[in-house]
Amino acid sequence: MTTTAPAREPAVRKDPPGAARGPRRRPGRLRRVTLPYLLLLPALILELLVHLVPMVIGVVMSFKELTQFYIRDWGTAPWSGLDNYKVSVDFDAPVGEALLHSFLVTVVFTLLSVALCWLIGTAAALCMQDTFRGRGLLRALFLVPYALPVYAAVITWVFMFQHDNGLVNHVLHDQLHLTEGRSFWLIGDNSFFALLTVSVWKGWPFAFLIVMAGLQNIPKELYEAAALDGAGMWQRVRRITLPSLRPVNQVLVLVLFLWTFNDFNTPFVLFGRGAPRAADLISVHIYEASFVTWNFGTGSAMSVLLLLFLLVVTGVYLALTSRERTGRRARTGPRRTEETADV
Numbered sequence: 001m002t003t004t005a006p007a008r009e010p011a012v013r014k015d016p017p018g019a020a021r022g023p024r025r026r027p028g029r030l031r032r033v034t035l036p037y038l039l040l041l042p043a044l045i046l047e048l049l050v051h052l053v054p055m056v057i058g059v060v061m062s063f064k065e066l067t068q069f070y071i072r073d074w075g076t077a078p079w080s081g082l083d084n085y086k087v088s089v090d091f092d093a094p095v096g097e098a099l100l101h102s103f104l105v106t107v108v109f110t111l112l113s114v115a116l117c118w119l120i121g122t123a124a125a126l127c128m129q130d131t132f133r134g135r136g137l138l139r140a141l142f143l144v145p146y147a148l149p150v151y152a153a154v155i156t157w158v159f160m161f162q163h164d165n166g167l168v169n170h171v172l173h174d175q176l177h178l179t180e181g182r183s184f185w186l187i188g189d190n191s192f193f194a195l196l197t198v199s200v201w202k203g204w205p206f207a208f209l210i211v212m213a214g215l216q217n218i219p220k221e222l223y224e225a226a227a228l229d230g231a232g233m234w235q236r237v238r239r240i241t242l243p244s245l246r247p248v249n250q251v252l253v254l255v256l257f258l259w260t261f262n263d264f265n266t267p268f269v270l271f272g273r274g275a276p277r278a279a280d281l282i283s284v285h286i287y288e289a290s291f292v293t294w295n296f297g298t299g300s301a302m303s304v305l306l307l308l309f310l311l312v313v314t315g316v317y318l319a320l321t322s323r324e325r326t327g328r329r330a331r332t333g334p335r336r337t338e339e340t341a342d343v
Helices: 027-061 083-089 094-127 135-142 150-160 167-175 190-215 220-228 233-244 246-261 265-271 282-291 296-332 338-342
Strands: none
Touching: 027 296, 083 094, 083 296, 094 190, 094 246, 094 282, 135 190, 150 167, 150 190, 150 265, 190 246, 190 265, 220 233, 233 246, 246 296, 265 282, 282 296
């Protein structure tokens, strides 16, 4: 007779009646939470040292009568209050009049440069959408001005704008005979057009790169449906491409505006320390007010005024674009865009 022993149940560990159960320890959870902040810590420290600390010091300097007599120990400079700001905004005085002229020149220059950069970059991106032989090589060549170091690129343009042996005068006067004589491009009124040319030349590849990336997100089915409906090239661009690129263009225009308005390297390398009056951008003007006349208090006040102006412009621009996006979403509802629905 065979007997089968009953299976033994596994022993269950029972805690004592008075023992308290604590939370389970997860040693890897704390590490996962703190690791991203530890990786960001060096960048935050560098941002604090490179941007925020000098910004605070500049604001403090704008309230001091800081000249060359106190440059060794600027903390001992006497407190001037709002006198530096009053001098800067007194447009009837020489300092305020020069600052106002520089501001107006910078505004006109920035608007023209941003508009041309966006127009050329968008046109080039649209032309590069179709597949053809050599498209990759052309894309790489278009990005060369943006990839070159600023100093190397601008110094090359300095040689090209030379009066006697520059390439620009050689082409315009000697070959095409468009001018009566060799023009001065780095002095006088022509300096504004020389500065605008260099700024557009090195800025439009960035617009080309951003717009080309935005075009990749537009479905090709929209263009195919529009072509079947008989829409021409300009209608497809106006009703599909531009509305779809509106969020990209809003960020692109803002970035180009801030970069161009604050550009210091291009005019400084192109003209040297003393820029011509026609190309007196506000960044170079503040540099001359600070490091040429040794009036760091007035220069700091001008910098603070420039910062406030850019903050106001950026805030108004973001508010208008945000309101526009909200209103467009309310009008279109679940549809993608009004223009796309029309197609």
